[in-house]
Amino acid sequence: MVAITMVYDQLRPEERMLLQSAEKLGVDLIPLSASELTVEVSSREKPSEIGDAVLQRCVSYFRNLHLTAALEAKGMPVVNSFSSTLTCGNKLFVTLALMKAGVPVPKTFVAFTTKGGLKALEQLGYPAMLKPVVGSWGRMVAPLKDADSAKALFEDREYMYPIYQVLYIQEMVKRPPRDIRCFVVGDEAIAAIYRYAPPGEWRTNTARGGRAENCPITSEIEELALKAAKAIGDGVYGVDMMESENGLVVHEVNHTVEFRNSVPVTGVDIPEKILEYVISKAKR
Amino acid sequence: MPKAICPECGVDVEIPEDALVGEIVSCPDCGLELEIVEIAGGSVKVRVAAVEGEDWGE
Structure with missing residues (x-):
C-alpha cells in the first residue's frame, strides 16, 4: 500500500478532514508535525519517517516552502511542489506567471x-x-x-x-461585494465558492469571517481557473477571481488551500479529491 | 486519559487519547486555546496556541 506523509504545523479542521477521508479511502496517511522533523540536506537519503509521497499542509509559508525544498531534493513527490509554492507565495510572482500565460489580471x-x-x-x-x-x-x-x-x-x-x-x-477592481474561489486539483476544476465579505469588512477572506456560498462552475470560470493553475504548474490550487466590469480577472493563486467552509456549501469532497491526486503522484 | 497543565490558570486539561502534536485543545477553566507540543507516554505538554503568524496562510 502507498503511504502518504502529511506534514503540518497546527492540526486544523482541514487536516482532520484529510485524515478522515484517508480512513474512508483506506489510504495510509501519516500525520507528521513539522516541529518534530529534522532533515539532513547534505545526504540524498530520505528521512525514515517519510512515506512514498508528501502532502504539504504547513500553515507557515516559510516552513512550508523550505521543508518542501528539502524533501523534494531527495526525490520525494511533494504536493504542492517547491516551484509552485515559491511562485504562489509571492503575489508579484503569481501576477507575472499569470500574465505570461495570458490570464487576465487586475492592473x-x-x-x-x-x-x-x-x-x-x-x-x-x-x-x-x-x-x-x-x-x-x-x-x-x-x-x-x-x-x-x-x-x-x-x-x-x-x-x-x-x-x-x-x-x-x-x-481597486469594481466588483460585487464578493469574489470567487475555484478549487483546481490537477487538470480538474472540482468546486467553486463565492466569498462574501462579512459586515463592516471589505476583505472577503473566509479566515477573516467571509461567508462561503456555492458558485456554479461556468465554462468561463473553469477555463480561467485551469489556465491559471497551468501557469503555476501541476498541483492543487485555490484560484481567486473577481467579477470586474470587463469580465473575470485572477488576483491570486493559493497553494495550501483551506476548505473547511467550502465542503459543506459545495457538497464536493475536496479532501478526498486532494488525496486521490497525491496518491497518483506517489512512487509505487 | 492523558492530562496537561494549562500554562495560564494551572488547571488540568484532559487530552483525548487520539490527540496529535499540533492539535488545539481548550482549557475547561479559562477557555484559552492550547496547542499540544509534545506527547510522551501519558505526559502531554501544551503552550498557548498561536492565532496567526506573520507568514501564515494559504
Whole structure:
C-alpha cells in the first residue's frame, strides 16, 4: 500500500478532514508535525519517517516552502511542489506567471519607495490597493484612498522588514461585494465558492469571517481557473477571481488551500479529491 | 486519559487519547486555546496556541 506523509504545523479542521477521508479511502496517511522533523540536506537519503509521497499542509509559508525544498531534493513527490509554492507565495510572482500565460489580471504596479509608489498611483488613480507580496488572509492589505494616506502607508513600510518595502499596488477592481474561489486539483476544476465579505469588512477572506456560498462552475470560470493553475504548474490550487466590469480577472493563486467552509456549501469532497491526486503522484 | 497543565490558570486539561502534536485543545477553566507540543507516554505538554503568524496562510 502507498503511504502518504502529511506534514503540518497546527492540526486544523482541514487536516482532520484529510485524515478522515484517508480512513474512508483506506489510504495510509501519516500525520507528521513539522516541529518534530529534522532533515539532513547534505545526504540524498530520505528521512525514515517519510512515506512514498508528501502532502504539504504547513500553515507557515516559510516552513512550508523550505521543508518542501528539502524533501523534494531527495526525490520525494511533494504536493504542492517547491516551484509552485515559491511562485504562489509571492503575489508579484503569481501576477507575472499569470500574465505570461495570458490570464487576465487586475492592473498592477510594483515600486520600491514612497516616490515610486506615488508615481504608480498617478497612473492607477484612487482608490487603489496596497498588498504585501508575501502574506495571506488579507493581512496588511490596505486601501489607498488618496495621496496623503498612500504616502503615510508607504512611509510606514520603510520601517518594516525589506520584503514589505516591495510595494505591490493594484487597481481597486469594481466588483460585487464578493469574489470567487475555484478549487483546481490537477487538470480538474472540482468546486467553486463565492466569498462574501462579512459586515463592516471589505476583505472577503473566509479566515477573516467571509461567508462561503456555492458558485456554479461556468465554462468561463473553469477555463480561467485551469489556465491559471497551468501557469503555476501541476498541483492543487485555490484560484481567486473577481467579477470586474470587463469580465473575470485572477488576483491570486493559493497553494495550501483551506476548505473547511467550502465542503459543506459545495457538497464536493475536496479532501478526498486532494488525496486521490497525491496518491497518483506517489512512487509505487 | 492523558492530562496537561494549562500554562495560564494551572488547571488540568484532559487530552483525548487520539490527540496529535499540533492539535488545539481548550482549557475547561479559562477557555484559552492550547496547542499540544509534545506527547510522551501519558505526559502531554501544551503552550498557548498561536492565532496567526506573520507568514501564515494559504
